[in-house]
Amino acid sequence: MFPELDLPGRREENRVVVAMSGGVDSSVVAGLLKRAGYDVVGVTLQLYDHGEATHRKGACCAGQDILDARRVAETLGIPHYVLDYEERFRAAVIDSFAESYLHGETPVPCVSCNQTVKFSDLLDTARSLGAAALATGHYVDSRALGTGHRALYRPVDEDRDQSYFLYATTQEQLDFVRFPLGSLTKAETRDLARAFGLAVAEKHDSQDICFVPSGRYADVIERLKPGAAEPGEIVHVDGRVLGRHAGIIRFTVGQRRGIGVAAGEPLYVVHLDSETRRVVVGPREALMTRELHLRQVNWIGDGTIEAIPATGVEVWAKVRSTRPPQPALLARRDGDIVVELADGEHGVAPGQACVFYDSADRGARVLGGGTIARVARSSVTAGVASGDRLSTGTAAA
Structure with missing residues (x-):
């Protein structure tokens, strides 16, 4: 079961850089390509390193994961490099994540990480190393179209589908990147890791937001943007002021628990208004x-x-x-x-x-x-921001 990467010439003449996070998926990609006869080079990006995250289960791209990637490279007999991308990662991913949250949004930092650091900066690094392709451990698939370009597809394992996080891949990037796990299930990937004798075969999967060691987004944002969490009102969609809050960064749209007000009905966060610092709540249908x-x-x-x-x-x-x-x-x-x-x-x-x-x-x-x-x-209108009683109808939130 060796992957065919649709590269010209013989496999041993094609250098492939593998983005090795230290997890089981990218490690198996490196093992598959090595066994297939490609000239494999492993590259690990150090994206952050803030204390407890380096030892937390589910972290990635920090201390222990770098050591794991190095051990895998030694087992496979491939060269391995660690690149310090902390400044790039902070500027392109972490800072934009914090800014988005401060504006009442719910960002997806994995999208911007793939779009900038992994598929832009790392792709340039792979080319500078003379690579014909960059391979990753994402569960997606890509195929040649017969036009000189490639297209992106959902994988065989729907439970592991990561195409949602890769939509921002450009055509130029897509033509250069390969995804050898697109035709495998996670169980098959772990079986291969065991067959290759990799120490990471039973390692836990990484979580989506890798740079939030406690799982509390507000703590990270307050550290990055001290004093940015300003108090404001909690307002019902019908215009009633129900209480106060300590900052909209502590809320997300759709949240039900921990809102901090009592009412005779279940309430959900419907809208976050960064300009007025209002948290708008209402029934689920809103x-x-x-x-x-x-x-x-x-x-x-x-x-x-x-x-x-x-x-x-x-x-x-x-x-x-x-x-x-x-x-x-x-x-x-x-x-x-x-x-x-x-x-x-x-x-x-x-x-x-x-x-x-x-x-x-x-x-x-x-x-x-x-x-x-x-x-x-159906319920949120511009009246929420101004404090007016809400009218019926549809408006942008």
Whole structure:
């Protein structure tokens, strides 16, 4: 079961740089390519190193993981390099994550990490090492189209599908990067790690947000932006002021527990207004949305995003990595990219990603995606921000 990377010439003539995080997935990629006869070079990025994170289960790209990657490289007999990318990672990922949270958004830092540090900076490093390709341990697939370019697809293992986090990959990057695990399940990957004699075979998977050692986002943001968490009001969607809060960074859209006010009904965070520092709460039905407006859209389907008509084209869309794609209409209106979800979705927040596919099937092609700039809800209106009583209808949040 050796991967074929669609590279010209003999395998031993093709150098492939493997992004080794120290986990089982990227380690198996290195092992597969080494056994297949490619000239493999392992590269590990040190992205952060802040105390407890280096020893926490589920951390990645820090102290222990670097040691694990080095041990794997020694076992496989491949050269291994560690690159200090801490400053780049902080500027491109951590700082933008904090800024987004301060503006009441729910960012997905794994998207920006893949878009900038891993598939931009590391790709340049791979080329400087004379590599014909960069390989990673992501559970996605890519295939040649017969046009000189490659396309991105969902993997065989739907439970491990990471295509949601890779929608921002450009066509140039996609043509250079390879994903050897796209046709494997996680169980098969671990079996291969055992067969290769790798010490990381039973290692825990890394968590999504690797640089939050405690799992408390607010703590990280307060450390990065001291004094930025300002108090404000907790307001019901009907206009009533229910209480006070210590900073909108302590809340996320869709949150139910820990809001800090008592009411005769279950309340959810519906909207976060960074300008007025208001946390807007309401019943679950107030979280429903069917219309999303996107920014920073990346298109890797056929044609161009500019060719999308105002009448729209049918796609399948995901607004969370753990949710299956649902039917949607993708349209270009007044310069905006708009997604209309056929079934709607609860708790969608600005800052999240919306990713497009050509079907809901396993192996569906990724067409692109973008960051959610605003959503349309049934209850939230501009009156929330000004303190006016809310009216019925739909408005952007």
